[in-house]
Structure formats: C-alpha cells, structure tokens
Amino acid sequence: MAQRLTYLEKENIQSNKEICFNCQNSKLIFDAGVGEIICNNCGVVINEQLDYSITEPAKVIQNLETNINKFMPSSLALFDKGLSTIISPENVDAFGNKLSTKQITEARSIRHWDKASNSNRSYHRNLKKAFGILGRIKDKLNLTESIIEKSAYYYRKVVDLKIIKGRSIKEFVVACVYVSCRELNIPRTLSEISEIVNADKVFAGKCYRLLLRRLKIKLDSIDLPTHLTKIASIAGVSRKTLTRALEMMSEVKDNPLSYGKDPIALSVAILYAAGIEGGEKIKQSQIASAGNMSIVTLRKRFLDLKQIFPNLISTR
Numbered sequence: 001m002a003q004r005l006t007y008l009e010k011e012n013i014q015s016n017k018e019i020c021f022n023c024q025n026s027k028l029i030f031d032a033g034v035g036e037i038i039c040n041n042c043g044v045v046i047n048e049q050l051d052y053s054i055t056e057p058a059k060v061i062q063n064l065e066t067n068i069n070k071f072m073p074s075s076l077a078l079f080d081k082g083l084s085t086i087i088s089p090e091n092v093d094a095f096g097n098k099l100s101t102k103q104i105t106e107a108r109s110i111r112h113w114d115k116a117s118n119s120n121r122s123y124h125r126n127l128k129k130a131f132g133i134l135g136r137i138k139d140k141l142n143l144t145e146s147i148i149e150k151s152a153y154y155y156r157k158v159v160d161l162k163i164i165k166g167r168s169i170k171e172f173v174v175a176c177v178y179v180s181c182r183e184l185n186i187p188r189t190l191s192e193i194s195e196i197v198n199a200d201k202v203f204a205g206k207c208y209r210l211l212l213r214r215l216k217i218k219l220d221s222i223d224l225p226t227h228l229t230k231i232a233s234i235a236g237v238s239r240k241t242l243t244r245a246l247e248m249m250s251e252v253k254d255n256p257l258s259y260g261k262d263p264i265a266l267s268v269a270i271l272y273a274a275g276i277e278g279g280e281k282i283k284q285s286q287i288a289s290a291g292n293m294s295i296v297t298l299r300k301r302f303l304d305l306k307q308i309f310p311n312l313i314s315t316r
Contacts, residue, residue: 020039020041020042020044020046021044021046022039022042022044023039023041023042023044025039025040025041025042027039027040027041028040028046075149075152076149076152076153076156077131077134077135077148077149077151077152078131079124079127079128079131080124087107087110087111087114089111091103091104091107123159126159126164126169127155127156127159129169130155130159130169130172130173131152131155133169133170133173133197134148134151134152134155134173134177136196136197137173137174137177137193137196137197140196141188141192141193141196143177143181143186146184147177147180147181147184147186148180150180150183150184151173151176151177151179151180152176154176154179154180154211154215155172155173155176157215158172158176158211158214158215161214161215163210163211163214167207168199168200168203168207170197170199171194171199171200171203171204171206171207172207172211173197174190174193174194174197174199174204174207174208175190175204175205175207175208175210175211176211177193178190178193178204178208179208179211179212179217179219181193182219182220182222183217183219185223185226187223187226187227187229187230189264189292190204190205190208191292192292221263222263222264224249224253224263224266224267225246225249227263227264227267228242228245228246228249228267228270228271229242231264231267231268231271231287231290231291232245232271232290234290235271235282235286235287235289235290237271237275237280237282237287238278238280240278240280241271241274241275241278241280241282242271242274244274244277244278245270245271245273245274248270248273248274248305248309249266249267249270251308252266252270252305252308255308257304257307257308258304261301261304262297262301264291264292264293265291265293265297265298265300265301266301267291268287268288268290268291268293268297268298268301269298269301269302269304269305270305271287272284272287272298272302273302273305273309273312275287276312277309277311277312284298284299
C-alpha cells in the first residue's frame with residue numbers, strides 16, 4: 001500500500017480547493033489503489049471513488065496482479081513442462097464469434113492432429129506414464145512439490161541418458177522418489193514407496209543403485225533419529241522410551257556390530273530394547289509392524305543389540 005500512496009502537490013490542492021473539513025489541513029494523500037483522498041493529519045477520507053488519470057497505472061498494476069497466475073505454471077512433473085499449446089474445444093473464433101459448419105469441421109480435424117502429435121513420440125509416452133505413477137505416489141504419501149520436482153528431474157535424466165531402455169518405468173520412478181526423499185531428509189523407505197504402486201522392491205533397489213552410479217549422486221547416511229521418531233509415533237511408544245532409544249542409538253552407531261545392518265531394522269530393535277529396559281510393555285508384532293518388517297528380522301537385530309547391551313532380557 002505504501003507504494004500506491006502519493007502526496008499531492010500543495011499548489012494543485014489549493015487550486016482545486018481541497019482541504020480537510022475536519023482539521024483544515026492542506027497536506028492530503030491520494031491513494032491510487034482505491035481512488036481516495038485522505039487527510040495526512042487526522043486520517044479522514046476527503047473524497048472517494050475518484051476516476052483521475054493518476055489511477056490508470058494502478059489499474060494496470062491490478063490487472064497484471066489478477067492475471068499473473070491465470071495460466072498453469074511450468075513444472076518438470078508435466079510431460080511437456082506445461083508449455084504446450086492447447087486448442088480450445090469451443091467452436092468460436094478469437095473475437096468470440098461462432099464458427100460456420102465448414103470451419104467447425106476443420107477445427108475438429110486440427111484438434112485431432114494436434115492431440116495425435118503430442119503422443120506420437122515414445123519419449124512423450126514414456127514421460128506421461130511415469131509422471132502418472134509419480135502423481136499417485138505423491139497423493140498416497142503426501143509428498144511435497146519440491147520432492148516431486150526433484151524426482152521428475154532425475155527421471156528426465158534417466159530417459160535422456162537412455163538408462164530406462166529394457167527396464168521397468170515403475171521401478172525407476174520409485175527409485176527417483178526414494179533418492180529425492182533421501183536428499184531432502186524425508187523418512188520414507190524404498191519398501192514403503194514400492195508398495196504404494198505395487199512395484200517390485202528388489203528390482204527397485206537395483207534401479208536405485210544404477211541411478212546413483214550413472215548420475216554420480218552422493219547421498220548422506222540415513223538419519224536414524226528421524227526414522228526412529230517416525231516408528232515410535234506409529235507404534236504409540238511413550239516419550240520416555242523414545243528418549244532412551246535415542247541415547248542407545250548414539251552408542252550403537254559407533255559400534256562395529258551395526259556396520260552393514262539395515263538402519264530401519266536397527267531402529268526397530270533399539271526401540272523395542274528401550275521399551276524392555278524402561279519396563280514398557282511392547283509386543284514384537286506391534287513394533288515390527290510399525291517398522292514394516294518381519295518379527296524374525298527384529299529378533300536378529302535384537303540379538304546384535306544384546307552383545308552391546310548385555311543386560312537386555314527378551315520378552316514377547
């Protein structure tokens with residue numbers, strides 16, 4: 001609003017005989033946004049709904065502001081990046097006049113060939129299918145736009161480098177989403193993403209490793225406290241147990257027994273061990289289900305923890 005407020009020249013006000021009727025002040029302010037003259041001293045509106053020529057720039061600015069988001073924004077998650085031209089289905093010309101019968105026939109033919117030309121390349125068909133899968137993952141996992149944009153960027157790289165040839169589109173999309181989540185420190189596992197679109201978890205893991213190797217992506221180690229907090233929230237574990245689990249994790253990370261182990265499995269086992277130590281009754285099936293893993297895996301990782309913490313006693 002401050003940019004729209006403009007002081008009127010005192011001479012112009014005096015010539016127009018504009019003064020404040022409340023305090024007799026001649027220093028008035030013109031608000032070009034709403035077309036009002038306001039007293040600078042007491043704030044009384046002297047005149048309103050003015051149609052001066054000075055308001056024209058403000059009208060232009062307002063028109064630009066209202067039309068700035070009129071069209072769909074560009075996005076990497078769209079096969080054409082949102083930049084392609086779409087022929088309107090309405091049978092009218094640029095001036096709003098109805099087309100003749102002959103013109104309608106020609107317009108239908110143009111629309112048909114325009115639609116066919118957008119899908120006649122395998123490159124575009126590939127992206128359409130991939131980004132459809134990407135949209136499903138976004139909706140089911142409530143992922144942010146930044147993750148989707150980064151995933152689409154990596155998939156476009158995969159297609160451009162022709163890594164996708166002979167491999168499944170679905171599993172590569174899962175791999176791209178997982179890499180994006182790892183980079184932005186979002187606690188999502190490869191199994192969780194694969195399950196959403198019914199993809200093969202093993203082959204998705206192979207695509208993930210191929211993606212890292214070919215695009216030379218270097219990821220930081222998995223943030224275990226984030227996954228631990230997520231599993232504790234799903235399992236309904238108390239805050240006291242979670243705090244103790246975080247303390248135990250700091251000791252486990254520096255121990256050679258944890259090297260090469262699945263970090264999610266370790267998080268589940270540590271949370272289970274912290275519950276036992278604190279006297280909280282946690283079922284193995286409950287905590288294993290929260291971490292999306294089997295009870296057998298939980299028991300194996302718990303045996304590893306007993307070597308680090310010998311006082312742990314297993315319960316079921």
